[in-house]
Amino acid sequence: MSPQPPQSQMRENILKTVGSFWGIARILQIVFGAGLWVTIAANKYEGSIHFVLFVAVLFWLLTLALFFLTLLNKQDLVPLLGGERWLSTNLAHDVAAALLYFPAIGVMIYKTERNSYCNLEQYTHPCLYKIYLTAAVFACLSCGAYLIAVIYGGCRKCRGEQTLL
Template sequence: MPPQPPQPQVKQNILKVLRSFWGIIRILHIVFGAGLWVTIAANKYEGSIHFVLFVAVLFWLLTLGLFFVTLLDKQDLVPLLGGERWLCANVAHDVAAALLYLPAIGITIHMTEVKSFCNLEQYLHSCLYKVYLTASVFACLCCVTYLLSIIYGGRRKCRGERTVI
């Protein structure tokens, strides 16, 4: 039996989510978060960068889950957090992400400064300076997009709306 095409209502919801500010910002969260953890995980990392990797992977997975639940319009099926609480749950997630990305930014910037000695052309050994610099940029981009999402969700909540889009 061939697979059934998605229902027209599901297609409409997917397009509605992807065209919304919330959908675009969630896609940016996913892209920047993946950029951060792939940058770190693809290289030899050490010390406190483990925390940065933990934050990046945790919130990448949680954001991916929230995005797909909303994309498929199944938020009513999520126990305790779904339905009328979905907007608050998303804003709480974004607040937690922004708060944990702040120390992650500090760690990546600190590690970039620690490795700045090998940013010279004459330095011939392997160096993580560019890795940490790239990770700092991705961490900042993640934090900024989560802050934008908090503002958007908070504004919707203050207006009395209960949905993310």
């Protein structure tokens, strides 16, 4: 039996990655994170919302990088963090993301509550309540996606596995 051509191996790895738990979790993290930062960035924001935007964009970019490195099976090219450490690297990333999303959720809930007065029909001035509420939901969904990945990755790590897929 002859070895598969590189395109066939690449296609097989992409399908394997996207169909795996990790692939689905990463796609959800990317979609929810993008929803959060686009919701905030498309509207006026100030003060502590800058922290939320920082967390959302930072982890969106890092998650995108981890996803594509795994998708293209190039994790061995990452010095110090790749190869046999790739599961630990992804687990550490997910833990850091979840921990920083918690205060971001708190900020969004606080801002949403502070603007709840303008949720009345009679209020005719521009209001950020619905935008902050939407951002709070996206922050919660993002955090949930990272927490699920933490639990799954932690279970794999405890079983002694070293590979991501």
